[in-house]
Amino acid sequence: xxxxxxxxxxxxxxxxxxxxxxxxxxxxxxxxxxxxxxxxxxxxxxxxxxxxxxxxxxxxxxxxxxxxxxxxxxxxxxxxxxxxxxxxxxxxxxxxxxxxxxxxxxxxxxxxxxxxxxxxxxxxxxxxxxxxxxxxxxxxxxxxxxxxxxxxxxxxxxxxxxxxxxxxxxxxxxxxxxx
Amino acid sequence: xxxxxxxxxxxxxxxxxxxxxxxxxxxxxxxxxxxxxxxxxxxxxxxxxxxxxxxxxxxxxxxxxxxxxxxxxxxxxxxxxxxxxxxxxxxxxxxxxxxxxxxxxxxxxxxxxxxxxxxxxxxxxxxxxxxxxxxxxxxxxxxxxxxxxxxxxxxxxxxxxxxxxxxxxxxxxxxxxxxxxxxxxxxxxxxxxxxxxxxxxxxxxxxxxxxxxxxxxxxxxxxxxxxxxxxxxxxxxxxxxxxxxxxxxxxxxxxxxxxxxxxxxxxxxxxxxxxxxxxxxxxxxxxxxxxxxxxxxxxxxxxxxxxxxxxxxxxxxxxxxxxxxxxxxxxxxxxxxxxxxxxxxxxxxxxxxxxxxxxxxxxxxxxxxxxxxxxxxxxxxxxxxxxxxxxxxxxxxxxxxxxxxxxxxxxxxxxxxxxxxxxxxxxxxxxxxxxxxxxxxxxxxxxxxxxxxxxxxxxxxxxxxxxxxxxxxxxxxxxxxxxxxxxxxxxxxxxxxxxxxxxxxxx
Numbered sequence: 080x081x082x083x084x085x086x087x088x089x090x091x092x093x094x095x096x097x098x099x100x101x102x103x104x105x106x107x108x109x110x111x112x113x114x115x116x117x118x119x120x121x122x123x124x125x126x127x128x129x130x131x132x133x134x135x136x137x138x139x140x141x142x143x144x145x146x147x148x149x150x151x152x153x154x155x156x157x158x159x160x161x162x163x164x165x166x167x168x169x170x171x172x173x174x175x176x177x178x179x180x181x182x183x184x185x186x187x188x189x190x191x192x193x194x195x196x197x198x199x200x201x202x203x204x205x206x207x208x209x210x211x212x213x214x215x216x217x218x219x220x221x222x223x224x225x226x227x228x229x230x231x232x233x234x235x236x237x238x239x240x241x242x243x244x245x246x247x248x249x250x251x252x253x254x255x256x257x258x
Numbered sequence: 259x260x261x262x263x264x265x266x267x268x269x270x271x272x273x274x275x276x277x278x279x280x281x282x283x284x285x286x287x288x289x290x291x292x293x294x295x296x297x298x299x300x301x302x303x304x305x306x307x308x309x310x311x312x313x314x315x316x317x318x319x320x321x322x323x324x325x326x327x328x329x330x331x332x333x334x335x336x337x338x339x340x341x342x343x344x345x346x347x348x349x350x351x352x353x354x355x356x357x358x359x360x361x362x363x364x365x366x367x368x369x370x371x372x373x374x375x376x377x378x379x380x381x382x383x384x385x386x387x388x389x390x391x392x393x394x395x396x397x398x399x400x401x402x403x404x405x406x407x408x409x410x411x412x413x414x415x416x417x418x419x420x421x422x423x424x425x426x427x428x429x430x431x432x433x434x435x436x437x438x439x440x441x442x443x444x445x446x447x448x449x450x451x452x453x454x455x456x457x458x459x460x461x462x463x464x465x466x467x468x469x470x471x472x473x474x475x476x477x478x479x480x481x482x483x484x485x486x487x488x489x490x491x492x493x494x495x496x497x498x499x500x501x502x503x504x505x506x507x508x509x510x511x512x513x514x515x516x517x518x519x520x521x522x523x524x525x526x527x528x529x530x531x532x533x534x535x536x537x538x539x540x541x542x543x544x545x546x547x548x549x550x551x552x553x554x555x556x557x558x559x560x561x562x563x564x565x566x567x568x569x570x571x572x573x574x575x576x577x578x579x580x581x582x583x584x585x586x587x588x589x590x591x592x593x594x595x596x597x598x599x600x601x602x603x604x605x606x607x608x609x610x611x612x613x614x615x616x617x618x619x620x621x622x623x624x625x626x627x628x629x630x631x632x633x634x635x636x637x638x639x640x641x642x643x644x645x646x647x648x649x650x651x652x653x654x655x656x657x658x659x660x661x662x663x664x665x666x667x668x669x670x671x672x673x674x675x676x677x678x679x680x681x682x683x684x685x686x687x688x689x690x691x692x693x694x695x696x697x698x699x700x701x702x703x704x705x706x707x708x709x710x711x712x713x714x715x716x717x718x719x720x721x722x723x724x725x726x727x728x729x730x731x732x733x734x735x736x737x738x739x740x741x742x743x744x745x746x747x748x749x750x751x752x753x754x755x756x757x758x759x760x761x762x763x764x765x
Contacts, residue, residue: 093419095684105426111435112448120446129709132440135702136447139432146426153422167681172678173475177672180651184659184668200652207478207644214645225652233306235660
């Protein structure tokens with residue numbers, strides 16, 4: 080009994096709500112990856128252990144599982160702060176913005192960088208509750224600045240929008256190169 | 259002299275000067291905005307810099323890296339909200355000074371101490387260069403492997419109270435670096451027969467997800483917050499002369515900053531903690547610390563600003579990044595086929611000296627900018643945090659998509675964004691993942707080449723530097739175990755004495 084108490088004291092740490100959910104999921108993920116080592120890596124004949132393709136993934140996964148287990152035990156031994164599922168809901172709420180981000184990524188090759196960016200920033204500004212003329216103007220100006228700086232000046236590699244093909248010739252060439 | 263003139267010629271290109279100016283001023287603004295930070299800015303800018311000359315890209319990033327902590331002191335002192343995480347200690351003494359009506363004095367002292375720390379670290383870097391150039395060629399594969407291993411161990415142990423989480427995440431980083439087609443035997447590793455995993459997980463995609471997208475998601479989902487209004491009156495130049503009164507603390511703190519910056523995985527927080535503790539222990543007014551002590555403010559700011567310059571030492575000399583930001587810079591070197599390490603000092607010394615001069619110039623530019631534009635910055639930081647989230651997410655797109663125009667990269671970065679958000683909410687460290695990825699791939703390559711010439715395990719440490727590194731690793735592990743046992747014993751003693759007190763009172 081005394082040994083268990085000592086062990087508990089050694090592992091105790093400050094934990095935030097949701098810590099145990101993350102610790103458990105990460106441990107399960109580590110064990111899953113470790114179980115796949117044989118299938119997902121190969122052992123090459125006439126090659127020493129340090130040069131084996133399996134060596135580093137195996138070492139990293141053994142340590143990952145070992146530390147994940149200790150982290151989980153630490154979470155079990157530490158005093159709980161209420162609000163676990165509220166925290167998980169907070170994590171899941173971020174998925175909504177990830178979805179908007181991926182939609183933005185999908186429409187850039189169609190509408191072009193400048194129009195998509197203006198749409199994206201204005202939409203997000205409204206979505207986060209800042210739908211005032213001042214913030215809508217600020218988000219549009221910001222979007223135009225970003226598109227002009229990165230695509231026109233820095234010549235960052237972003238494809239031109241298919242929509243630009245429908246523009247009249249002089250504007251089309253300009254839009255394809257700079258917007 | 260010829261090398262020096264050559265490095266001046268490199269720096270005199272207009273692109274370099276523009277990058278220096280934009281990086282320095284941009285870094286101050288980014289640092290002053292609570293919730294952004296240098297890591298987010300560097301992650302976003304990283305792919306854009308690949309199109310530049312190496313010195314231009316690096317100068318831009320160095321500008322952001324070296325100046326963000328200057329900017330972070332402004333909201334820390336005036337509105338009790340640190341601009342960057344490393345300015346948290348600055349609030350302890352800076353904000354009480356503001357409440358006493360000494361805001362301008364606190365800011366002025368913080369700028370002066372930061373400037374001192376910044377210049378001190380560059381001077382150390384310059385003075386250490388000949389030594390580095392001499393020692394660096396003695397670093398063969400086994401020494402670099404051991405130094406990288408030391409870096410991993412230090413980054414794990416430096417996270418006191420979170421060692422298991424740091425170990426788990428560093429191992430995860432090492433695992434990420436192994437995914438894809440293995441470059442020697444051309445076998446697949448953890449691709450699950452999916453083509454997009456064959457080329458591996460890109461470091462920049464992970465960096466952007468963990469630092470930029472996660473921060474954007476955090477700001478977008480969390481409650482809106484707008485930093486309070488503030489205004490500063492008075493002469494900001496006065497701190498330059500006042501700093502002379504605290505020259506001992508400024509020098510010791512900067513030295514600790516340099517020392518901690520040089521050791522991979524340690525960084526600003528340990529440097530600040532050590533220098534603050536030193537300043538408090540040697541002060542005539544130790545009780546003032548935490549209640550508006552100028553000495554505490556100087557210790558904190560001088561130490562954190564000495565770190566960026568010093569962090570360049572292991573990066574330039576050995577190609578080993580000490581923390582996440584230098585790990586990002588390492589990728590700029592690689593993209594331009596400039597390999598940091600011993601050969602850089604032998605073959606491109608002018609390039610190295612140009613970086614040193616750029617570091618000095620950026621400190622001068624930042625100080626001049628801050629002394630004249632603090633009130634302007636206070637207006638800029640009034641942006642609501644949710645709008646900042648919109649801005650960061652929009653900019654993250656440029657960073658990820660411009661790499662390979664890949665929707666998959668954006669999806670992977672988003673997944674790491676959610677992962678980073680969870681880690682930030684749980685107060686778990688992100689840096690071990692990045693260092694694990696960078697140092698893991700270095701360790702794999704170097705162990706393979708080192709072992710080819712090793713017949714018995716002892717051969718691995720038969721060279722002086724390898725032996726020293728191995729001894730340091732052992733010493734650090736032993737000291738850590740000893741500290742854990744001591745802390746556990748003292749905790750038990752405290753609990754026993756509490757219990758006995760309670761039973762006496764009951765009796």
